[in-house]
Amino acid sequence: MAATTESVKTDAAEAPLLNIRNLVLGSLVYVLFYGWVRWYEGVYGWSAGLDSFAPEFETYWMNFLYIEFVLEVSTAGILWGYIWKSRDRKVMSITPREELRRHFTHWVWLVCYAWAIYYGASYFTEQDGTWHQTIVRDTDFTPSHIIEFYLSYPIYIITGGAAFLYAKTRLPAYQKGLPLQYLVSVVGPFMILPNVGLNEWGHTFWFMEELFVAPLHYGFVFFGWAALGVLGVVNIEVQSISKLLKKDLA
Amino acid sequence: MSASQSAVRSRAEAVKVSRTFDWLILFTLFFVVLGGYHIHYMLTGGDWDFWTDWKDRRLWVTVAPIVSITFPAAVQACLWWRYRLPFGAVVCILGLLLGEWINRYLNFWGWTYFPVNFCFPSNLFPGAIVLDAVLLLTGSMTVTAVLGGMAYGLLFYPGNWPIIAPLHVPVEYNGMVMTLADLQGYHYVRTGTPEYIRMVEKGTLRTFGKDVAPVSAFFSAFVSILIYFLWHFFGQWFASTKFVEAA
DSSP states (O other): OOGGGSOOOOOTTSOOSSOHHHHHHHHHHHHHHHHHHHHHHHHHHHHHSSOTTSHHHIIIIIHHHHHHHHHHHHHHHHHHHHHHHTOOTTGGGOOHHHHHHHHHHHHHHHHHHHHHHIIIIIIHHHHHHHHHTTSOOOSSOOHHHHHIIIIIHHHHHHHHHHHHHHHHHHOGGGOSSEEHHHHHHHHHHHHHHHHHHHHHHHHTTOOOTTOTTOGGGHHHHHHHHGGGGHHHHHHHHHHHHHHHHHHHHO | OOTTSOSSSSHHHHHHHHHHHHHHHHHHHHHHHHHHHHHHHHHHTHHHHHOGGGOOSSHHHHHHHHHHSHHHHHHHHHHHHHHOOTTHHHHHHHHHHHHHHHHIIIIIITTTOOOHHHHOOOOOHHHHHHHHHHHHHHOOHHHIIIIIHHHHHHHHHHHHHHHHGGGGOEEEETTEEEEHHHHHHHHSOOTTTTTTOOOOSOTHHHHHGGGHHHHHHHHHHHHHHHHHHHHHHHHHHHTOOOEEOOO
16 A cells, blocks of 8 residues: 555644644634625725715724724734744754644744735735726825735734744744745835835825836835745745655655 | 654654645745735736736737746746746746736726726736746756747737737727727726827837737847846745844
8 A cells, every 4th residue: 555545643642733723714814804804895995985085984994094003013012922922942952743743833824924925915916906097096095005005914924924933933943043035035025014105105296006017116026026035935844844754754 | 852753653644744745835835926926017017917908019018928927937946946846937827817817806897897808817828838848848947048938928929819819909989090909998997097098009010010019029038038047046046045143
């Protein structure tokens, strides 16, 4: 019988290597939350998001913005603080099995990061293009920006930061120093958020929504390239996991 | 950590663990590359990709391959040279097209009501397949850059021909000759209108007649070769595993 079809028995008392529940729940959080956000945009974008001087804009959109600011700062503080505070101070002494388990947990974080990047850089960013081609903006805080810049970007920053911190505080493979490509893949997309400052400042001079490829937007492009740093992360992970499994796969 | 200890209980578990990581890696790589590639493409070639009235036979043909060969070259640099996986370009285009189609349906159509036959994305698959095939068959980055990059640029227009041809049929409207795609642009007013409407069927373009698209494709192929080289090295850098000392 081929090795791939042999049954795998796990110790009943032992925690599973990959926590499928966390993987599914983590993914569902992004998909369901952003599904709800898209519903909210569909309903309140048209009914309350066309005129930023209208009272309903304040009610449905500016309040949404204020709430997300508070939630994002507190989520980042609590999550990153927790991961750092609960770090393993003897990370180089863990057993190989525990190390493997942590790699799986790290990959649960990376899968969440993938969802977050997809929604931020792909779904809500291109959506912003079609919104601007439909509605003349009269504020930096248009409905599409309140979702794209100030919700989906902070969420992938928080998720990416959490994945990085998890790797740095719990995995022996990341104790050699700061993994440059990992840093690039987290900090680069993070820089897209400060680049919003340049973007909005530019838009106070020029009405440029008619041209999505305008050079004013190239800052987003440059920092978007940093997502390719995930290639380096994959390579670090493959090296580490191969080392753990090499003997058993030989 | 003891070197004598094993991370798994059996060879079967090792195989299962290895396969599970493969899926996790593939999923993450796919969606992270999708995100980075999509934001790059929409902000460097997006307008030509969003609307049929921008899908002309000169600048669309020129710009789209040049700006889209970037991520395929970079991902090939990692997947082929490290893992001998010959699908770096296709996996990038699959990601980009998935992100675009979801957006065009759910947002361009679903939120702002532009019909899909006005805002469907360009087809980038033929060039990507050839790019991967050349790399697989030759194993040479230089040959892939020159032959694959050239094919990537040249195949773009023919690859989109069956889709765009009906919209490039000429029509007369208010005394002007334009394409059906131009007419769509007239009727679906966007905030950038009228400046956003691109009447490309004018000037010296017409004196060149049928040659415009091939000439544009050839120029695009030339620049695609250069961009491939550049981005292949970017890809190698991004795929490296350097560590720096913490300050």
